[in-house]
Amino acid sequence: MNYNWDWLVFFRQSVTGEGYYWEMIARGLGWTVTISLLSWFLALGIGTAAGVARTLRNPAVRWTATVYVHCFRNTPVLVQLFIWYFVVPELLPAKWGDAVKQMNPALNQFLTVVVCLTLYTAAKAAEQVRAGIESVPASQTHAALAMGLTTAGVYRHVLLPQAFRIVLPPMTSDFLNVFKNSAVAMTIGLMELTGQTRQLSEFSAQPFEAFVAATVVYMVITYLVILLMRWIENRSRIPGYLGA
Amino acid sequence: MGYDFEWGTLLRAWPYLAEGMAMTLFLVAVAMTLGILIGTVLAVVRIFGPRPLQIAAGGYVNLFRSVPLILTIFWFYFLMPPVMRMITGDQNLTIGAIYSALAALTLAEAAYYCEIMRAGIGSVRGGQMHAAMALGMTRSQALLSVILPQAFRNMTPSLINQTVALLKDTSLVYVISLNDFLGAATKLGQRDGRLVEMYLFVAAVYLALCSLGVWLVGYFQKKRAAGA
């Protein structure tokens, strides 16, 4: 193969003066981790709220949550990102729209990605939480109500603790997906890991090494996330309760 | 809001958008068909295969499931041409972006289809394999005639679900400037300065298509529950 292998490329300086190539990777990784973790934790909060809302009896609340979940789960994340970045600023009231357009571009990109990723992931999390709540037998709710707990109390003390344990395994794959979906940030200019790798491959003319590095980093992230979730599963295991 | 909507652009752009949609549907059709085929083979290998192949198949699935699809698309876009040049010996060979996109989508989705089929094969009663073998069928005959048909029927809802996910994933070929539905809409929107209308339209169309898919999943789930 007429390919000039050069695994030391990471220790070379970028031709565009951005520092060493490994620094580019590190910067990209920093953005990836920041965006992903921030979005994930926000999504857990919003997703739990939406998931609970889908199980409540009030039809207005339930329907709002259902429409939200359906719309955000059934459009591609890239399309959602473009709508937040290109469409929403135009549709906001004039003063807000201008404020957004005049924002520091990096901040604008960062906020857009976080908002998009959060709402997208929250919709998925909402479905998991809903499924988890619905798999707890209704008799548990009856017993809790019979004890005098309010609805909020029932959710807080009986339903959600059990629901979360049940859906921990599928939540793991949602958590992993956040890291993978963060790659769309590069399309609006936020150079997270994938974006940096692509730039690296073009500047250094060593695409193979660049992509291998990025692949390895993503696989390490995946491995760490799986380990973390397994640790959480073990810590939260209820003795004698099958599968939870 | 002070935005002046001009929905006429959609009508004028219609032919170009239709081409983009054709490309999207083409990508989905090919990636789904080949993906399910490859995924089924991988699943069979993971369950029945010789140990080294089992590990290799497992590694393949884990690799494609850990890495963002955008990165996979880049892998194939940047690295397929040099590799193909090396294989064919033709230094002037060019590979169209569409082939990289198809390869990336097919192989990535195959990893997900593999896990679905693994669950599907596992959902068939163990006694079925015994009964088939007791009649004198070999493992492969039993798989083809007895196990896989049942596995497919059991997993139809999940397979459709994954195909809906594939439909959404095809929008990522944007990063290699392939003219799928989203790509076509972007080009036109940028040319006419009407990104707002274009993107809202694109979102609505995807929403409609995916909703159709979700409805299909529900339909098949009800059919199975009724004891088909």
Place this chain on the structure above:
Amino acid sequence: MIDIKSVSKWYGDFQVLADCSTSINRGEVIVVCGPSGSGKSTLIKAVNGLEPFQQGEIVIDGTSVGDKRTNLPLLRSKVGMVFQHFELFPHLSVTHNLTLAQVRVLRRTKQESLAKALHFLERVGLSGHKDKYPGQLSGGQQQRVAIARALCMDPIVMLFDEPTSALDPEMVGEVLDVMIRLAREGMTMMCVTHEMGFAQKVGHRVVFMDEGKIVDDLPVADFFAQGAAKSNRASAFLSQLIY
């Protein structure tokens, strides 16, 4: 016809079959019984190689089951097996269930297979159901179809693994009737079952197993007679059954 010689099997450290030896001659009907966990299902599945075993030998009509060179699918096509949970193929019609292996394994033509299928469906009394799907049949009907499916392969011996244990009581009789007729026509049969009435009607020998060992191997008359011919464990077991 079938020789089981000192067969032992372990699952990891747990010994599930311990030095089992018996034989079945042409035309004999052997009933294998014992408490649950005694290994009787494992033994019968070892006979046609569905359960491998680590020690001993099983020879069917001159062919050794455990020998690596044996063509197991070919051997299995001559040994019919009926399972506790029927195991009809749910995605195929009754007729297709009966013809599938004839065409694929015995390489018969479609017409031959169809003729055989209809013949045996008639024998088990279910001709009218030939186009139905297993899900549309009752348990007893499914089991009779399963017997017909095995018979279509023209087996030299039939193995039954608790054929009536999963049936509602009112359907047990229709399946036993088919098995009794089969026995009276001279089929060599090995049946794992609790149906002692069946054993007394057409059985030649009873093999009693406990904890993986063959404890008793007696002619039917001796097994059911009062007196000390059978072991104490067998007596205790029998007294718990209602027949």
